[in-house]
Amino acid sequence: MNEIAEDQQAQALYKELPRVVIVGGGFGGLAAARALCKAPVRVLLIDKSNHHLFQPLLYQVATAILAPAEIAIPIRQLVGHQSNMTVALAEVSGVDAASRQVLVNYLDRRDAPLDYDYLILATGASHNYFGHDEFAQFAPGLKNLNDATSIRDRVLRAFEIAEIEDDPKAHQDLLTFVLVGAGPTGVELAGAIAELRRFTLASDFRRVQPASARIILVQSGPRILPTFHEELARAAHKRLEEVGVEIQTDSPVTGVDARGAIVNGKRIASRTVIWTAGVTPSPAGKWLGVPTDKSGRVIVRPDCSVPGHPEVFVIGDTAAFNHLGQPLPGVAQVALQQGKYVASVINARLTNDFVPPPFHYFDKGQLAVVGRNFAVLQIAGFRLAGFFAWIVWAMVHLMFLAARENRIRVITQWIWSYLTRQRGSRLILSAGGTSPLFD
């Protein structure tokens, strides 16, 4: 048999292989794709953006420490070389589970059906304005690179406009930053803006006293970092106050507009409100028409599959996996471990291997950083706050960056920022010199 015939036969065999469609190239989808590297399947990974994003460092893009490319890497570059892998830039609009098809929008084709044998939905989460979507235009959230550069633009522009604003009231409103929600994102953003104000911008302005800027972190519940141990939350609270962040707990936000936020019934005048209060899962539950929990996450079985559809898996932020009566939290580690797990389930079913036991989450702990030199860390019963936790935080984040190259870039930037107290990406890229912010 000559080579061409062999090749044709190989191709024909390849086309016989079951097709796994993965939707989403975040931590979960990517882990699944990588783990299916040698499985006897054809894999199609669909994402609406071309890059995998390292979300834990997104707040550093929003505060001009890192450039977007330093925490993002093309999905194609990460898994495109796998011989059984096709990567497609397209948007999924639905699922027809009965006929085993995903509906895909690409080119001029809308809702084009695409067959699958196995489906992994790793479609993540977006901002949650708790029924007040009208807040979105005034208080952007932080989930993707465009969100991050948009927040960066707003924060930097506020200082620029304050520099040319004569009216003392308007000047102070420009220098008042309100962060709604004191989970890790809110805490990390607050710390980073506090330092931007205190060190980076201090010498550059003539009329603005950056140190007079106010950063107000607002939390509806009784304390910040509710998912952390109370002791760590207290330590982070104290540290935030030391770097000049004002914290308001038990303070629900009932209104946001162009002129500020209504906190605890009182108006805080501010030109920059940022929404870090919560996330809402992707509409995977609606696509499938299956039961979801209160927040809209698909209630999955112990093997992460959907009831009635053992060939459909839902993982990560968009799944509600019951763990000792509680759903697992929407963090990278859960998505990552579930991605690997469902790949092993699919592989086992196809190779008639032992089907793995139910998914078990291995909690590697939680970390949150408060500016330079300070982080809080909890792993199982162990807790730590301060400089050493910060070192651990930095090492863990570098380790988990998907691409070696990004590690070098991030380290370079961190060392440089640490030594000079400058920020490497202080760019305002939205058009116009005249505050489109308020247009």
Add this chain to the structure above:
Amino acid sequence: MNEIAEDQQAQALYKELPRVVIVGGGFGGLAAARALCKAPVRVLLIDKSNHHLFQPLLYQVATAILAPAEIAIPIRQLVGHQSNMTVALAEVSGVDAASRQVLVNYLDRRDAPLDYDYLILATGASHNYFGHDEFAQFAPGLKNLNDATSIRDRVLRAFEIAEIEDDPKAHQDLLTFVLVGAGPTGVELAGAIAELRRFTLASDFRRVQPASARIILVQSGPRILPTFHEELARAAHKRLEEVGVEIQTDSPVTGVDARGAIVNGKRIASRTVIWTAGVTPSPAGKWLGVPTDKSGRVIVRPDCSVPGHPEVFVIGDTAAFNHLGQPLPGVAQVALQQGKYVASVINARLTNDFVPPPFHYFDKGQLAVVGRNFAVLQIAGFRLAGFFAWIVWAMVHLMFLAARENRIRVITQWIWSYLTRQRGSRLILSAGGTSPLFD
């Protein structure tokens, strides 16, 4: 006299100092601002963007080699610490030379007048579609960071869409890139896209054969790089063909639309046309109401001032400075030297020092790069093409980067790209998975 009184007296004296307004934070404006560091003046530097841009490397942002922040640095960070300097993010809309005022748009104030004693207009140039502004939406030019990321989006997206396009004709149109204009920008972009196609993307795609992409460099005149010596243009031409760029000389472009370009009367079907054909100066001439040359540049006197207004200087791309019967070219070196020069003129007038002799341009030569390992270089009578010219090109560009930090980042990226043939910033950031390019 106590300290407060001293301070007040110093402030009062400061307010007596003549006010120099510089419009534009490019090479010219920045050089002037820096050179006025110790002059007995108050300086106000106005720019509509917050950053100084190193334009010679902009084509590397457009081709995903460098990230925007790696070639841009906040103007405020560069000169904000100078004790006599105020930096303002605002847009200039006109000049009232009779009453010595610039009109500034900022905040909600439009055309707000601002007094000056000396005015330096360093307002640069933008794209020139030679009367066909309707081409702009289909064929973006390359002058600022948004242009660069927009071109990057288009180029990367074309490959992504080709990957899911079944129709062979549409597939080929997506993989056809047309560059209109073969000056340094066109040549450098063509070389960088050729390599992106050949090396970076080669292994990542399943259905696209990136090597089958066509890159067509179109020039209305008889040869590429018209400002270079013919021998170097020939060498660059040969090299471009070696890396797979098709060159069409004597080929005017008479039409551009969503489906391609009309070149030499014939349609080239392409989904990605990039305009690198020419620049048009800023409207400084109209603002001042003074004579301009054919292309709209202000005809300046031998000291770069405007006829009838010795206190107004126009420098860089927006000035026509007569040098041996020819206007000086619109390159960074001219702007930079003129910026330093006008600062010295202002300083001399104020300190009753000897007024400097007319501006004399010191030509440090020209460089253009064609992909990896190849550049062309001419300095006075000396000419060089090939690897050593490329080394010189790299060193010169690193040397002229305004910020030390950016040097480190650019070197890191270059070395990494050189060794791995990967690109560090392959991000598509415009919204949507479904080609908004063609919406």
